[in-house]
Amino acid sequence: MADDRDRRAARRRRVAGGQGPRPGLVVDGDRATGRGHAPHLRRDADAGRFWVFQVSANTWRWTRTPQGRRIAERVNADLDGTEGPRAMLAPPGPGPTGGGDQHR
16 A cells, blocks of 8 residues: 555656646536646657657546536647647636637
8 A cells, every 4th residue: 555655646746747747627517627738659669669749738528417427528639839729728718828618
């Protein structure tokens, strides 16, 4: 059990230091919206390693059903330098720093 706690604590330190996704989740009654980003990896067989070739912004929407929460929608957009995909990672709300809900 101590090993599990140590692993979880190490993971939290890595995420806090900028490694790994930093998803955001907002629950509003029977609906929930989650935001995050995901690296897309490619394998370089000659070098024996993987490398990140693209990063995408992701928005997930869930709804509560009698069977539990179910995915209602998933939006995935490559972070290509344009405003639209960047806005998906912004906190919800109006204005230039918010409005992550515009990509439904």
